[in-house]
Amino acid sequence: MSDTFIDHAWYGPPAAMAAALAGQANVIGPLVLDGVAYATVRAPEPLPLPPGVLSMGPQLSRVLHGSWMGDAAPVPPEVTNFQAHTALRHAGLFDAAAAAVEAKAAAMEEAGDTLGAVTLREAWVKASFVRASPLIADLATVLKLTEQQLDDLFRAAAAVSV
DSSP states (O other), X not given: OOSOOEEEEEEEOHHHHHXXXXXXXXXXXXXXXXXXXXXXXXXXXXXXXXXXXXEOOHHHHHHHTTOOTTOOOOOOSEEOHHHHHHHHHHTTOHHHXXXXXXXXXXXXHHTTOHHHHHHHHHHHHHSOEETTSHHHHHHHHHHTOOHHHHHHHHHHHHTOOO
16 A cells, blocks of 8 residues: 555535545545535545535645645644544544554553553543654654644644633
8 A cells, every 4th residue: 555645625415425435544524514514535546536526626625624725824832632632533533543552552561661551541541742742753654644734633633622
């Protein structure tokens, strides 16, 4: 499998979008605004346009996913755990990220670093996420995120509030 991904930005009726996204592994969205669903599918190869959906331009896609072309908001150096987990869920990456953290913790335990494994698991559920941390770099590698995609995730996380 290739390490290069193509972003396919689609929009359309929610039912058509749900059908289009079924079985896709790397999905950002869908986001439904005024009855229209928007999503981006990251795939290693070009995908045909599914029935009932349309392709959107890169400007609209980036605006919907938290950054503006050429004028992106600054990347926050740190976000809360809640913000990070929420952004990962909205990007469809939470389960893969949680599995990567657990695999790393299990490897630490197997190597005899029980305290390190406990600390890592605790950090995953309690600590804030620092953009420059080694854990974030490791997760980005496992999730095959580019620097731009990781920055966009941090921007999206910073926008989360309750």
